[in-house]
Amino acid sequence: MRLTVNGTSREVDVEPDMPLLWVLRDELGITGVKYGCGIAQCGACTVHVDGIPVRSCQLAVGDLEGAVTTIEGLGTPGSLHAVQAAWIEHQVAQCGYCQSGQIMSAAALLAENSNPSDADIDDAMSGNLCRCGTYPRIREAIKAAALTLRSA
Amino acid sequence: MGRLKTITRRSFLIGSVAIAGGVAFGAYVVATPHANPLLEAAGDGEAAITPYVLINASGITLITPRADKGQGAYSVQAALIAEELDVELDQINIDPGPPSPAYWNTALADEAAAFIVPSGGVAERTAHGVLSAVMKTIGMQITGGSTTVPDGFIKLRQAGAAARETLKMAAARETGIAMAELRTEAGRVILPDGSSLSYMELAPAAARITPPQDIALRGPSEWRLIGKPMRRIDIVAKSTGTQSYGIDHAVDGMVHAAIVLNPAQGGPMNGFDASEALAMRGVKDVLQITGGVAVIADNTWRAFQAGQAVRFDWGPAPFPATMDQHWDTLSGSFTGEFEDSRQRDDGDVDISFAEAPGLVSAEYRAPYLAHAPLEPLSAIVRIDTDAAEVWTGTQVPRFVQTNVGKIAGIDPDQVTVHALYMGGSFGHRLEDEVVKQAAEIAVKLKGTPVKLTYSREQDMTHDFPRQIAMARMRGVVRNGQVESYELGIAMPSVVMSQMGRQGMSVPGADSQIVAGAWDQPFAIPHHRVTGYRALQLAPISSWRSVGASTNGFFYNAGLDELIYEAGADPLAERIRLCNDDNARKVLEAVGEMSGWDGALGDGRGRGRGVALTQSFGVHCAEVVEVTSTEAGIRIDKVWVAAEVGTVIDPVNFDNLVKGGVIFGLGHAMNCEITYTDGIADQSNFDAFEGMRMHQCPAIEVRGLENGARVLGIGEPPVPPAAPALAGAIFAATGIRLREMPFSKFVDFA
Numbered sequence: 001m002r003l004t005v006n007g008t009s010r011e012v013d014v015e016p017d018m019p020l021l022w023v024l025r026d027e028l029g030i031t032g033v034k035y036g037c038g039i040a041q042c043g044a045c046t047v048h049v050d051g052i053p054v055r056s057c058q059l060a061v062g063d064l065e066g067a068v069t070t071i072e073g074l075g076t077p078g079s080l081h082a083v084q085a086a087w088i089e090h091q092v093a094q095c096g097y098c099q100s101g102q103i104m105s106a107a108a109l110l111a112e113n114s115n116p117s118d119a120d121i122d123d124a125m126s127g128n129l130c131r132c133g134t135y136p137r138i139r140e141a142i143k144a145a146a147l148t149l150r151s152a
Numbered sequence: 153m154g155r156l157k158t159i160t161r162r163s164f165l166i167g168s169v170a171i172a173g174g175v176a177f178g179a180y181v182v183a184t185p186h187a188n189p190l191l192e193a194a195g196d197g198e199a200a201i202t203p204y205v206l207i208n209a210s211g212i213t214l215i216t217p218r219a220d221k222g223q224g225a226y227s228v229q230a231a232l233i234a235e236e237l238d239v240e241l242d243q244i245n246i247d248p249g250p251p252s253p254a255y256w257n258t259a260l261a262d263e264a265a266a267f268i269v270p271s272g273g274v275a276e277r278t279a280h281g282v283l284s285a286v287m288k289t290i291g292m293q294i295t296g297g298s299t300t301v302p303d304g305f306i307k308l309r310q311a312g313a314a315a316r317e318t319l320k321m322a323a324a325r326e327t328g329i330a331m332a333e334l335r336t337e338a339g340r341v342i343l344p345d346g347s348s349l350s351y352m353e354l355a356p357a358a359a360r361i362t363p364p365q366d367i368a369l370r371g372p373s374e375w376r377l378i379g380k381p382m383r384r385i386d387i388v389a390k391s392t393g394t395q396s397y398g399i400d401h402a403v404d405g406m407v408h409a410a411i412v413l414n415p416a417q418g419g420p421m422n423g424f425d426a427s428e429a430l431a432m433r434g435v436k437d438v439l440q441i442t443g444g445v446a447v448i449a450d451n452t453w454r455a456f457q458a459g460q461a462v463r464f465d466w467g468p469a470p471f472p473a474t475m476d477q478h479w480d481t482l483s484g485s486f487t488g489e490f491e492d493s494r495q496r497d498d499g500d501v502d503i504s505f506a507e508a509p510g511l512v513s514a515e516y517r518a519p520y521l522a523h524a525p526l527e528p529l530s531a532i533v534r535i536d537t538d539a540a541e542v543w544t545g546t547q548v549p550r551f552v553q554t555n556v557g558k559i560a561g562i563d564p565d566q567v568t569v570h571a572l573y574m575g576g577s578f579g580h581r582l583e584d585e586v587v588k589q590a591a592e593i594a595v596k597l598k599g600t601p602v603k604l605t606y607s608r609e610q611d612m613t614h615d616f617p618r619q620i621a622m623a624r625m626r627g628v629v630r631n632g633q634v635e636s637y638e639l640g641i642a643m644p645s646v647v648m649s650q651m652g653r654q655g656m657s658v659p660g661a662d663s664q665i666v667a668g669a670w671d672q673p674f675a676i677p678h679h680r681v682t683g684y685r686a687l688q689l690a691p692i693s694s695w696r697s698v699g700a701s702t703n704g705f706f707y708n709a710g711l712d713e714l715i716y717e718a719g720a721d722p723l724a725e726r727i728r729l730c731n732d733d734n735a736r737k738v739l740e741a742v743g744e745m746s747g748w749d750g751a752l753g754d755g756r757g758r759g760r761g762v763a764l765t766q767s768f769g770v771h772c773a774e775v776v777e778v779t780s781t782e783a784g785i786r787i788d789k790v791w792v793a794a795e796v797g798t799v800i801d802p803v804n805f806d807n808l809v810k811g812g813v814i815f816g817l818g819h820a821m822n823c824e825i826t827y828t829d830g831i832a833d834q835s836n837f838d839a840f841e842g843m844r845m846h847q848c849p850a851i852e853v854r855g856l857e858n859g860a861r862v863l864g865i866g867e868p869p870v871p872p873a874a875p876a877l878a879g880a881i882f883a884a885t886g887i888r889l890r891e892m893p894f895s896k897f898v899d900f901a
């Protein structure tokens with residue numbers, strides 16, 4: 001089975017019902033995408049499929065249609081996405097375990113809506129749990145990233 | 153991380169030692185009680201060296217032995233060393249160091265002592281001495297109790313200063329220039345002519361010098377780092393998906409394992425049939441372990457799936473099957489037979505009650521709660537003939553060594569522990585079941601690294617949760633004031649349950665039973681707080697703020713009922729009763745920040761509540777404002793003030809306080825673990841949700857710095873959150889909430 005991840009075509013030999021999450025983590029060694037619940041409740045596993053935010057724990061790899069982007073493909077320490085730069089500037093992370101998913105959800109929101117209201121942020125982000133409680137900083141960072149993207 | 157494992161522990165037992173071309177600096181000699189006033193808590197006359205700075209040709213490494221569960225402990229510890237060492241945070245590596253008695257946590261011992269005896273007295277000091285010695289003896293290199301900062305504030309700076317002065321001495325010897333003419337900056341010793349020598353160059357010479365012991369630490373006016381906003385050393389990695397956590401770690405040749413244990417936690421397995429599982433793709437084996445089985449596979453998901461295909465015959469849980477029985481046990485514990493402590497007994501409550509025209513009384517409940525850090529637990533263990541290696545995120549590396557050693561049949565010192573980054577803990581990683589289970593598997597697969605990953609369901613249903621607890625209050629009001637307040641609290645002993653699993657007992661009362669209640673800064677004329685130690689029920693463990701997580705709610709909720717009965721204002725009456733200057737300032741601060749002008753209750757659905765809890769030495773007050781809407785209670789805003797002596801990093805402080813408030817509010821809103829037939833009813837975040845983004849209020853934080861002691865802030869914001877929320881909901885709706893979670897009685901928007 002062939003899939004495109006972060007711009008690279010990859011071959012995997014797995015059963016089609018294996019969730020994309022585990023194909024990425026265990027078969028391809030892409031660990032920026034996290035396992036938190038496995039039942040679409042926490043958002044830690046959020047990736048983009050053709051730009052749409054998807055809970056990769058719920059997507060059987062056999063049902064995948066489109067190119068996958070994980071946090072590693074969004075930006076890198078040397079070449080940050082605007083959302084990542086805002087996350088660093090606002091020092092959002094505590095344990096950081098949820099933040100890959102938070103950043104992927106936020107990046108998808110901003111790609112659709114470059115000037116989100118608080119209610120828009122609530123709608124886009126309420127599927128992403130943060131057990132450390134970094135929500136206030138996530139909100140600030142999203143607004144800062146939106147500003148950067150609008151003035152870019 | 154972990155490269156220090158090659159340095160033997162023995163090498164730390166002298167002042168500064170040459171290590172493969174480098175030098176390791178100890179902090180100071182722990183000598184007699186009077187030799188070093190900084191170390192009175194450790195004063196048992198035994199010499200030891202604590203090593204925190206390693207310099208060699210490849211760079212400067214700061215040892216940060218307190219685990220970073222996400223609270224920024226690595227950055228804070230590094231900053232304290234760097235402050236005196238004169239290095240920048242981007243010049244250094246950090247390493248948690250090997251598990252070693254040298255890193256024992258004296259502040260945690262202090263806190264344990266404070267559990268047992270009143271503050272400030274001779275008895276307390278004696279108990280501190282005894283417990284510190286005990287902690288040192290057993291080498292409890294524990295991260296917990298918000299002690300990283302109090303434990304390290306002096307000793308880490310002292311370590312940095314000793315290393316700096318030694319490097320200057322080395323430079324003086326090399327150059328013949330007097331030490332007084334040398335200064336240090338950014339990892340270099342600067343000579344009078346402006347040229348400089350790097351610490352790395354000086355390391356071999358420094359290794360031959362005995363570090364000076366009594367260096368005066370710099371005062372606050374000279375601090376470069378402390379008190380200024382810092383950039384966490386892990387912030388880029390944690391914003392780019394490049395931070396590797398325990399669950400991400402891989403070791404060559406490892407196999408993946410998942411376990412299935414009796415869902416009735418701790419119950420026996422009478423039999424199992426794994427034939428279907430063994431036929432599944434990627435499954436290598438199914439092995440019996442204590443209380444269940446382990447599936448060995450080539451992929452985490454395949455191991456999870458195969459675990460679900462095993463059929464079992466389970467026995468019953470070793471604790472009462474229904475919640476009614478748990479509550480009945482607590483309810484029956486308010487008797488002399490179960491009395492554990494009565495550390496506060498001011499005035500004469502009994503006479504006051506006898507003379508009063510009427511008593512106010514109420515009963516409160518707090519449920520079991522899972523820790524549920526977002527990263528499920530995992531561990532990699534490899535066991536060889538006379539060595540074992542462990543890769544995991546843990547707060548108790550010494551326990552891990554001991555327990556893996558036992559399972560492998562080798563000495564604890566033959567077990568190497570690599571401490572990995574943790575995706576949260578909240579006390580979960582004070583337990584080491586996951587490591588023991590991985591070791592049980594690894595001992596059967598000698599030489600093969602076994603990575604055991606918990607499913608969320610395993611993690612939540614087999615957590616050792618926060619204690620269940622109940623409280624009973626009686627009180628009297630007179631002339632608009634609170635005159636008499638009696639609070640009894642019943643819970644099983646967390647310390648007994650937790651330490652019992654490590655084969656230890658803690659003598660005397662378990663003051664966690666009354667933590668956050670007996671020692672509150674209020675001078676109520678007749679005041680008594682009694683702890684009752686209920687029989688052990690489900691196994692329990694320390695959950696962020698431990699006893700205070702339940703008792704902060706009980707104490708403030710009871711006080712609120714009395715203040716209401718007196719017709720007084722919840723904030724004004726607390727300030728009137730307050731007998732501690734720092735606590736009063738904290739209350740006044742939240743009053744000013746919130747523009748407090750009463751609890752509202754203006755008929756338009758708005759309401760405010762206030763609470764103060766002193767826990768871990770920190771006075772923390774919170775005002776919560778809610779609105780009762782069509783969709784339910786909406787939490788609009790929270791104001792928090794806390795007294796911590798010195799705020800080391802204002803950014804991290806703000807983040808931790810907000811996180812603590814959200815943690816306290818979220819669990820009070822909608823979380824509980826309950827048991828049916830001894831099986832936890834909640835197994836994932838659909839049934840144990842906490843707070844989500846759309847429910848998160850605006851939070852305003854202020855750190856006060858009036859106190860003499862420097863204190864940690866990881867836990868203290870949690871206890872006042874629930875009672876302040878309950879007070880706000882009462883003001884808004886008239887509904888008095890006496891049991892958590894509040895979602896049993898009101899809806900949240």
Ligand code: FES
Pocket residue numbers: 034035036037038039040041042043044045046055056057058
């Ligand atoms: S792991 Fe997919 S939503 Fe939690």
Ligand code: FES
Pocket residue numbers: 093094095096097098099129130131132133134222526575576
């Ligand atoms: S930062 Fe820890 S779960 Fe979000």
